[in-house]
Amino acid sequence: MKIRKEGDIEYRFEHPDDFRRFVRDKKSRKAEPKLFSSKEAVSAFVADGDYIVYDFSSLTRGPQALIREVIRQRKKDLWVCAEFTLHESALLVGAGCATRIDVGFLGYGSYIGQAVCEGRVRVYEWTNGGLALRMLAGARGVPFLPTRDLLGSDNMSVSAAKVVEDPYTGLPVAVVPALNPDVAFLHVHQADIHGDARIFGTNLFALEAAMASHRVIVSAEEIIDHDEFRKDPMRTTIPYFLVDAVVHAPFGAYPGAMPARYEIDLPHVDMLNGIRNDLQMQEYLQENIYSVADHEEFLDKRVGARRMAELRRAATIMEGYR
Amino acid sequence: MKIRKEGDIEYRFEHPDDFRRFVRDKKSRKAEPKLFSSKEAVSAFVADGDYIVYDFSSLTRGPQALIREVIRQRKKDLWVCAEFTLHESALLVGAGCATRIDVGFLGYGSYIGQAVCEGRVRVYEWTNGGLALRMLAGARGVPFLPTRDLLGSDNMSVSAAKVVEDPYTGLPVAVVPALNPDVAFLHVHQADIHGDARIFGTNLFALEAAMASHRVIVSAEEIIDHDEFRKDPMRTTIPYFLVDAVVHAPFGAYPGAMPARYEIDLPHVDMLNGIRNDLQMQEYLQENIYSVADHEEFLDKRVGARRMAELRRAATIMEGYR
Amino acid sequence: MSRTIEFTDTEFMIAQGARLLEDGKTFFVGWGIPQVVAILGQKLYVPDVIQLFEFGAVGPQSVLPFVRGTMGGPQNTYRSLQWLNMNWAFAYSGSGYMDYGMLGALQVDPYGNINSTYLGGTFRKPERRFAGSGGGNQVASHCWKTIIVIKHEGRRFVPRVDFLTSPGYLTGPGAREKAGLPAGTGPYRVVTSKALFGFDGETKRMSLLAVLRGLDPRDVVKDMAFRPMMAKEIGEIPPPTDEELRLLREEIDPSRFLIRGEKMSASA
């Protein structure tokens, strides 16, 4: 039972014991090679009806190559955790892939707002902090976590957050249920073939999401030797036994930026944000996703080496990202 | 009201609003120089009756110079969070400084066990995981956090942990109250004069404790330039506005090890662990603490440059600690 | 002899916001215009302010120009004190370390409640849907003083928000505490493109404190769908300074994407 309903409110929830059993029985702890193409990874680990989560922002280190592959494979009835993201939700709804969104931040551009108004997608309001906390609960194996926000707001009535009495102070405290997504997408700077992964810079909840999700697909700018991770354990963001598939995807965050690797392609992002209706949406999808076989063909035919070189040159801030 | 009582059980608890007000009114956000001698720092920020916490282990990166200074200043009626530590509890009880201990791990050597049997110190059993969670609650500003352990064990009856019904599954879940210590001691590899601090390697709950505690004393092997922190924000363990005092204390973890700096002084640790009675304890305290003016004199007269050089040479594992 | 300064309403809103920042204090900065306010303030007035972003950048010193739309990019996280993640960011605010929060809004009501979710219709059938809370709900719940930055359009000031996304004083005095929100927190200022509001200590209702130099306070409030309280003396806010405008136009937003708006003028 992964979807629960209370009154009008559906929410994704899995009994912690059920998630634990999945982790015991279905997640290998073996250091095996897990290199997949994005096509293979999405085909193997994303099913219609899945609940998906991704880290970080559309404009910074988002797993755009994987999202495009989900769209290319025309996955259906996805439920999206839209935390701190922008245009992915619009693309996934526009392509008919997503039917429910946990918000988060539902931005931006007018397309996605219009889709909500038209009832083409159902939304629930958990807030960014609420979703991050749900992910932490999922990662810790506890059914809920408490927080001193959400209280008094209308989000409480359009999510399954509840108010309980704190057993120590008697204070009203909000609680949110654990979240254990079906699939997490993480785009990282470096990974090895087993799935050990490094992110440089901040993240939303990369480790929480990897630990809390049934399946984890890592796409990486760079594949490095396993030994590098063991030489520098403080820099490991995700250890391999949480990861199911590793996709080597240079420019995998395009049109967003990958800190210290390449900058945002602002004209492309403007084009995305300019989408106002379905005609424009279908044109965008056709041009950038359906008409190319995979991420590599997209880079060759729709971005091009010259543009990629420009974007790489534009990424001049290296300090701190290593 | 920082100490609560339920039945026989006393526990440290502060209403989250009271802790928040302290943080608002008493913690400066200004980047001011905060260099203190260990004598000044302990004198200024540790009072009789305080609840103290430290990170990490007695044998690895423990704040031993600060603990010795607390003993030298003969602080009274301290309540100690003894998580993953060993002989500090024994020294603090033996010196008459500590009267209550939250356990954690109460080891080792027979002296401390004897003190418990004789009723010279009161103990409460929270377990290591329970104390780490209490600290996380204190850092997040929530009055409690839930966990799926402690349940069914006798620790529940000798701590203020409670069982509640999870509002989502109906499962019995244990909850522990937030912990907001009076003072946290953290020994770190590098700090700047404002209190920005770096720890290399693992930690128990360094950031949780710094955020959850009223006062934070950082002792550092090395004082580095503030700019170094801004050049590499992923390596910052604690930002300066959590910290009240910075003590430059090379060999501050002695007789324990500082990873990648110096190794454990095993003969000294054996001497500590060999303490069986009060006579031996008082001899140890006299010789190593009371009879020297401060940490520097201790190093000069009781350890010596030759031994320090040996211990530095013995620290051959550098990989990962940077 | 006084010069006349020309500027957009957005420029004025950003400039007066920047002047409100308090040096050596912590600011939890929301997405969009609040980011620009914080950058302008830090560059010009409060170099030692500590910005916090919900994605875990603690104390960045932004690189200019500002890249529109972005928050987590290398420009906005440059030279941070610490890089963490979202759950840690909300620990800083939850434990009381954030002095100020700064948020945009679609609508605001007399108690400073913020709507950033939808306008018109119902939640399930809204007329216009927007981004929702993001981390705004946490910022408005946890920070000691919340500053709301909003265009001065009458329809944005409503007796009751269509959706209460981020809490102000809810239904009035004591309501936040009763709901369980941290004690002593709440909205502090509303910075608009024409005026500055505070909140009355007793009633917790929005109160006009000052208006842009040259504007009539009665004109400023006449379009608002609720009647704000009026401070005993209504102050006068100088228009953007040359330096504020230069920085905004030449260094922060040279593409003029963010600072565009309705043209205004006032005597320097």
Next chain:
Amino acid sequence: MSRTIEFTDTEFMIAQGARLLEDGKTFFVGWGIPQVVAILGQKLYVPDVIQLFEFGAVGPQSVLPFVRGTMGGPQNTYRSLQWLNMNWAFAYSGSGYMDYGMLGALQVDPYGNINSTYLGGTFRKPERRFAGSGGGNQVASHCWKTIIVIKHEGRRFVPRVDFLTSPGYLTGPGAREKAGLPAGTGPYRVVTSKALFGFDGETKRMSLLAVLRGLDPRDVVKDMAFRPMMAKEIGEIPPPTDEELRLLREEIDPSRFLIRGEKMSASA
């Protein structure tokens, strides 16, 4: 012609523990002897085991010799996959990622409940006080299968532990789940200096599975303060091998601080 091997009871306990480890699985390792069991196992039998320590070392490959008393030092955390902290370590176990836990004990009862807090008297007035839970309570609560490593002394096997520090099957079948502990978890093996026990699937009571070669099962259980169940066939455990002993004595613990104990012998 069989040789006679000479060894200490501790060496046997460590060696038979090391043989129980399953390669490519995760082990949450408790302080003390379990660390040595894990090191010996990893060096000799299960190179791809992933050790986890409560202070946040994930997957270390320890450097020898073992430094007695330490856990968080650079030797025991060498070449880890990841370095984190305690709350993350218990997230790994809490969410079901830890296949095995391995813990020492002062006392154990028929349901595998562990006492590591005190012996005799009461909690407030114990006769002998010990270290308490450490992270043992979490390990025994969260891990799928807990292995208890304990010296085979009759007085350590009691009908009821003086203090229930870390949960076994509590009062019997279903009790863990009823208490709210994660379903499907519990004690799996008890490794002693003479024998190996499991837990009966139905009654959840400790059951003798095997004894050191040459020992009589009846002798092994006769000192125990409760009567364990007996497996249908009691197996025979070979004594430590030459390689196990060499590694223990020459590389892991050359000072013989940890592996000392009562002298034993058995045919190779």
